[in-house]
Amino acid sequence: MDDNRFDMGEIDVAWCPGCGNFAIWETLKETLSELGIAPEKLVLVSGIGQAAKMPHYVRANVFNGLHGRALPPATAIKAASPGLVVIAESGDGDMYGEGGNHFLHAIRRNPDITNIVHNNMVYGLTKGQASPTSRPGFTTPVQVDGVTGEPFNPLATAIAQNATFVARAFTGHRDQMKEILKAAISHRGYALVDIFQPCVSFNRLNTFQWFKKNTYPLEEGHDRGNRVEAFRRAIEKDPYPLGIFYVREGVPTFEEGLPPYGKSDLPLYRRVSDRKRLEALVESKRAN
């Protein structure tokens, strides 16, 4: 691939050798290039964690905020400047744990953003505690007797909330991942892409081989418009289906319904506040 517009050149990357993040990184840059997106029109928003460092490794605008809080600023950025391409990208702990409430409400709002979640079923940056998606029995220095709770199911949750685009990829299938990312970024509305990836340092259970053995592609004929069927597939496990589970087109986005965009598409920073209107408002208080 010749187009390297999103490459940062020589940079020091903080991920462990063999980390699944590398495959997502390369695939994301290729996807963005192939979609013809201009770096200065792209904003990568993230929280905190190893996956959340991604924006620093891509030539783009970056909003690297607080742990768990990528979705609120991503929603607001799109609302303030709808011409931007906005991707909120982080890990399973950040998006589903610390940021779980925002996850639910971002789906409800349906902003035109893409939500990429690196799902390795473990906390990496804090060195190996359970994540909301860790499977029962997974032992860590904190979960010494093994995880006992039901793992968080992001796809089923998103479909239950009638999200407009819900997909799962795996770093072991890069072509499929690119295809899914392209569709997600092109989708008008909120798009969730949960990506299975191995953590080579802290998850000895859900390894690359494990994911490979425990996943399979959704069949060609899967009906993406059937919510109940999509939900049924989303609760399948061992093996987990991969692909685009559910899509709803033509749903109004959060930002298009906002008061500033009734008559104009101008981003907020290009607008001038209306003094005459304000003076009239103040004068109207004389009639009180």
Place this chain on the structure above:
Amino acid sequence: MDFLKDGAKEGARDVTEKKDFSIVLCGEAGQGIQTVEQILTRILKKSGYHIFGTKEYMSRVRGGTNSTLIRVSSAPVAAPVDRIDLLLPLDDKALSHLDGRISAGTMVIGDPDVIKPRAGKGIFHPVPLVAMAEAAGGALYGNTTAAGVVAGLFDITREELDAFIGEFFGGMSGPVIENNRVAAEKGFDAGKELARSGKVTVPVKKDRRAAGDILLNGADAVGIGALAGGCDFLSAYPMSPSTAVMVFLAQHAREFGIVVEQAEDEIAAINMALGAWYAGARALVSTSGGGFALMEEGLSLAGMLESPLVVHLAQRPGPATGLPTRTGQEDLNLVLYAGHGEFPRCVYAPGSLEEAVSLTARAFNTADRHQVPVFVLTDQYFMDSYYNTAELPLDGLEAVRSVVETEPSYRRYAFMEDGVSPRGIPGFGRGLVVAGSDEHDEEGHITENLGLRARMVDKRLSKEKRLREEALPPVLHGDESCETLLIGWGSTDKIIQEALELIGRQKLSYLHFPQVYPLSPDAAVYLKKAKTVISIEGNATGQFAALAEKETGIPVTGKILRYDGLPFTVEELVERIGKIFKGEG
């Protein structure tokens, strides 16, 4: 009380009586006190009376006991008094609720079937409000009848009343307008009869100028200030007493092109606001102490991102849920010290409607120019109080957008002499805008270069110098000598001013702080002159006193504090300031 000026009678209660007439409406939530209040304040102002209104209420939708104070005056008035000249109890509990404020001279107008007057507590004028309302169409018109009675006591004609009632209930349908008109008229006639017979006299003259004045409350003033400051984005989570600002902006969102989003929680609200500023909007969050506590990490993020941010915090008593619908000034320390790490900030505290407009507008420009979080600190009393004012000047409050078009070489955190790097926004220019919550290099990318880290800390903190230089000076009232100097901040301003006027003592001065942090260097100049400095605040520990001492190095010798959930009153301050002169303070 020897400190009162010559000619004043013993006790402040008598001093204020001449100028104005104090009406208190009291009843259960859901009884329609608010309607009585709205009718009376508007018709009185329209007829040419100066008015001030404020309310205290319980945290419940029905029942309980709530009261509204309306001061009707010949001259501008903007502070609460304890004194009740006329009480309109809509139920019997009202008399117990207000027991301490009902004097032998208080006139009580009420339905004899509903209330039982207490011996020695006021002069009772029975008016069969319920029967009159029922004759007009039903008991539910009782509040309109009550408003009519009070209107009848004033120099208002029946035609004026009819026109007003028609306009006030104009949006309603069917017999509602007519029934209200009849109910109001019945009350009005009863009120006129009380006035004609000399049983109830209202010693207040009209001032025609008041009729054309602007009438609004603190919440609307903050909202207007936000609009003047170019606010185009509000993300908030409802919380008393801050919600009224959210409602105001939502009501005007279409007209002014504002994004108003009710966030899922305060954490989302502040993080949305930061995302909005990043993308070029001018964002506001509006909350109260508890909600702001949830926002603290976001505030710290503003510090690290060097993002502008405007936080309106309407205070109420804490800790925790505290008294949700009451007032206090307990969150100064919260905003001064909120957020982990070290970064500059600015805190305004309006004391009048004019200041609420100008300081809120200013907050947006200060935040944008210096790339710091700026607070507008108000409280429940301020949000819910209103009065008429001749002008709300908008001159000089233009929104100044401090953003630059970026070049490919753009670096968001480039070192500049004054610490303020030009602020680019994504999509405006050919550069990239990288904002990072980790310690970062000039570009915005993560760094653990510790030398660079120290320079970045210095860069961020260097803005404090300019913020201090630009700080609004305190406003002096009274004697220039400042021998005895009262200091106050925020919503207490008008109350202290009126108390000061009443005391009228030489060598007594009052310094109002519209900006509480950083303090203007002028503060120390005034405080140095004083022999005695007394801080008046709505909290139990004297938070501003401690701040003033820390900032000026001059000891604050006395404190007058109130922390029961109610605002100070004029009489209370006259008395408590007096005690300090007598050496009892």
